[in-house]
Amino acid sequence: MNILIIFDSLYGHTEKIAHVMQEELSKDHEARMEHVLNIGLGDLAHVDLVIIGSPTNGGSEMEDIKLFLKKISDNALRGKRTAAFDTSVVKENRNPIIGKIIDWFGHAVNRVEGEMIEKGATDVKKESFFVDGETEMLKEGELERARVWARELVK
Numbered sequence: 001m002n003i004l005i006i007f008d009s010l011y012g013h014t015e016k017i018a019h020v021m022q023e024e025l026s027k028d029h030e031a032r033m034e035h036v037l038n039i040g041l042g043d044l045a046h047v048d049l050v051i052i053g054s055p056t057n058g059g060s061e062m063e064d065i066k067l068f069l070k071k072i073s074d075n076a077l078r079g080k081r082t083a084a085f086d087t088s089v090v091k092e093n094r095n096p097i098i099g100k101i102i103d104w105f106g107h108a109v110n111r112v113e114g115e116m117i118e119k120g121a122t123d124v125k126k127e128s129f130f131v132d133g134e135t136e137m138l139k140e141g142e143l144e145r146a147r148v149w150a151r152e153l154v155k
């Protein structure tokens, strides 16, 4: 399978998740990862599985991911396997009021799913990975969880 992981990342957490997924998928597939700003419109042409990863930023994905999804053609994702993931802060370590606000805004993957469907995707697999709000590091086990999820996507 030809796989493209498109990501954006401000502080590196989303990039780390993308990286372990690419490493895992490369064992049996042609898998590459690219920052969203390095993707040209033609890059999706021969891809079987498109994975988009973004930090959750104010309940939404990063602006460059949004712009990318806006500019690709209406059927760019038709007939392809599709998946989206985000990284978000974990709720337990937050003040309950902030936790509620974060919940209210929601996760980037839900927005990305809708925008991928607008571009022809039919079944977008979604996952969120979590950063510990206190240590500002990916929660323990998240990289392994990303590897397992990546394998699920190619079953």
Ligand SMILES: Cc1cc2nc3c(=O)[nH]c(=O)nc-3n(C[C@H](O)[C@H](O)[C@H](O)COP(=O)(O)O)c2cc1C
Pocket (backbone or CB within 6 Å): 008, 009, 010, 011, 012, 013, 014, 015, 054, 055, 056, 057, 058, 059, 060, 087, 088, 089, 090, 102, 105, 106, 131
């Ligand atoms: C400006 C800003 C807004 C954020 N908004 C949210 C949010 O709405 N919900 C959430 O769960 N996390 C939010 N976060 C936390 C980030 O999603 C989280 O730290 C993410 O892992 C960062 O990914 P990166 O390291 O790839 O940049 C926000 C962080 C920043 C800096």
